[in-house]
Amino acid sequence: MNIHLIAVPYDSAVRGWRMGAGPEALLRSGLEDHLRARGHHVATEIVEAPDDGPATEIRTAFVLAAALRDRVRTAREAGALAVVLAGNCGSALGTVAALAEDEPLVVWMDAHGDLNTPETSRSGFLDGMALAILTGHCWAPMAASLLPRPVAEDHVLLVGARDLDAGEQALLADSAIRLVHADAARAECRGCWTPHAR
Incomplete structure (x- = not known):
């Protein structure tokens, strides 16, 4: 390969x-x-x-x-x-x-939602806005220079997030992004991976 x-x-x-x-x-x-x-x-x-x-x-x-x-x-x-x-x-x-021309599906695996916006972020940390940028919730003019269109929310699966700010929770509640909580992901994957697997 x-x-x-x-x-x-x-x-x-x-x-x-x-x-x-x-x-x-x-x-x-x-x-x-x-x-x-x-x-x-x-x-x-x-x-x-x-x-x-x-x-x-x-x-x-x-x-x-x-x-x-x-x-x-x-x-x-x-x-x-x-x-x-x-x-x-x-x-x-x-x-x-x-991959944007192919309308990608995004599996975002992170303890954080990365769904803050400049209006909700307390730190101003741009990385904490990355998924919000991809889905069109902030920095739209700059994102348009990269993406022909935002990633559709129903094409996003957020896996393992356990540290969500209030603004991120509100955005998720009103969005089509599907959240799989860390505990659910852990239960689903139990036994499917071991440290010594080759």
């Missing part, structure tokens, strides 16, 4: 900081050699923010998402499996945007 690893080593527009250190740590740990040893052809690319001005979280996040979208599309057009190594939830914007 042809695998195209696409690393986006950013968290809050800062390269290699906090969760943004994860993608390159995976590469340093030998991920490429591990996949090649199993017979896969592997290509690796690192998405970098442009050096054309000061990095700001919102602008940089959308610029990175657009670059990621283009790289995932290129990988798919070449018949490769695009595997995104990301340092934040916002990278989903670029990944899903690459």
Whole structure:
């Protein structure tokens, strides 16, 4: 299989900081050699923010998402499996945007809903708005530069969320997004995976 690893080593527009250190740590740990040893052809690319001005979280996040979208599309057009190594939830914007013409189904697996908006967020953390952006609830003009249309709410399954803010709960109550609580997901999957399974 042809695998195209696409690393986006950013968290809050800062390269290699906090969760943004994860993608390159995976590469340093030998991920490429591990996949090649199993017979896969592997290509690796690192998405970098442009050096054309000061990095700001919102602008940089959308610029990175657009670059990621283009790289995932290129990988798919070449018949490769695009595997995104990301340092934040916002990278989903670029990944899903690459699939948007096919009206993708999104399974969002996170302890958080990532459904805050600028009006409901207490932290201002853009990653906490990622699923709200994908479904058209905020940052619509910037999202339109990535997605031809928001992802339909009835195409979204939120799995395992257990830490939802009041604003996220209100949005979910009025939406077609289906929530599978962490306890239900755990009960459903009990026995289907063990740490030693090969």
